[in-house]
Amino acid sequence: MSEISADLDAVTAANTELYAAIESGDVERVAAMWDDADDVVCVHPGWPPVRGRSHVLRSWAVIMANTAYIQFFPTGADVGIDGDVAIVTCEHGLLARTDEKDTGFGETARVVASNVFRRRGDGWRLWSHHASPVLGGDDQEGTEAER
Amino acid sequence: MSEISADLDAVTAANTELYAAIESGDVERVAAMWDDADDVVCVHPGWPPVRGRSHVLRSWAVIMANTAYIQFFPTGADVGIDGDVAIVTCEHGLLARTDEKDTGFGETARVVASNVFRRRGDGWRLWSHHASPVLGGDDQEGTEAER
Numbered sequence: 001m002s003e004i005s006a007d008l009d010a011v012t013a014a015n016t017e018l019y020a021a022i023e024s025g026d027v028e029r030v031a032a033m034w035d036d037a038d039d040v041v042c043v044h045p046g047w048p049p050v051r052g053r054s055h056v057l058r059s060w061a062v063i064m065a066n067t068a069y070i071q072f073f074p075t076g077a078d079v080g081i082d083g084d085v086a087i088v089t090c091e092h093g094l095l096a097r098t099d100e101k102d103t104g105f106g107e108t109a110r111v112v113a114s115n116v117f118r119r120r121g122d123g124w125r126l127w128s129h130h131a132s133p134v135l136g137g138d139d140q141e142g143t144e145a146e147r
Numbered sequence: 148m149s150e151i152s153a154d155l156d157a158v159t160a161a162n163t164e165l166y167a168a169i170e171s172g173d174v175e176r177v178a179a180m181w182d183d184a185d186d187v188v189c190v191h192p193g194w195p196p197v198r199g200r201s202h203v204l205r206s207w208a209v210i211m212a213n214t215a216y217i218q219f220f221p222t223g224a225d226v227g228i229d230g231d232v233a234i235v236t237c238e239h240g241l242l243a244r245t246d247e248k249d250t251g252f253g254e255t256a257r258v259v260a261s262n263v264f265r266r267r268g269d270g271w272r273l274w275s276h277h278a279s280p281v282l283g284g285d286d287q288e289g290t291e292a293e294r
Binding site for chain 1: 186194225231257263277282
């Protein structure tokens with residue numbers, strides 16, 4: 001396997017693990033994906049940026065504590081690697097329930113995320129995560145044509 | 148001036164120029180900020196990702212052709228540099244008018260962007276731009292506390 005191909009596989013695996021970790025509800029597993037550095041930054045959908053490892057991890061703990069169920073359906077991902085930095089831009093359908101007593105299907109949404117990873121001794125770790133809602137509808141035909 | 152301080156100044160200037168270019172309505176000036184590479188990627192607020200230099204520049208041309216007036220009010224920015232890659236996470240208040248005949252103040256919004264720059268021979272160029280709306284309101288007190 002070429003070096004480039006191995007890097008692509010490793011970054012893709014790190015990105016897949018991030019979403020599996022969120023789905024699992026295990027905050028420690030999400031924390032393990034973040035770089036152990038103070039310059040990490042995270043933008044949750046609709047949120048202003050959260051900066052610094054301790055603040056970022058606390059924001060995930062709050063979100064995960066208030067999410068009874070979440071599942072991601074990947075609909076597209078693109079990986080760009082330049083030296084020791086990689087950007088994964090990925091889209092997901094999302095199914096989430098905030099109320100455990102809710103027996104319905106919960107809320108659905110379409111989200112896009114830019115995940116910037118840095119290469120560390122033990123693998124690729126998140127430097128930045130920016131997620132935001134994708135607004136659907138016929139008024140986005142121009143957008144679809146760009147894809 | 149130290150090398151780190153000079154890099155910080157150069158990245159901050161590139162980020163400032165990006166928003167001045169958008170405000171100017173000059174597509175060529177916005178194009179000059181983007182890296183001349185096919186792995187660039189851009190997420191406009193509410194949009195799915197647009198990938199590749201030609202598609203990204205076309206999306207800006209479409210947006211700028213449909214924006215009569217736009218002005219950004221920076222409310223916060225943070226720069227992280229690691230070698231030849233920099234991430235600027237910045238917030239803006241935004242005032243925009245899509246209709247030239249509109250004599251009112253237009254629409255206001257609050258946006259957050261993650262701008263990833265790469266160092267090139269002639270300066271720092273955009274590798275990725277991800278912008279999204281910040282949803283305000285009292286229900287985001289937890290978020291504000293994280294900042």
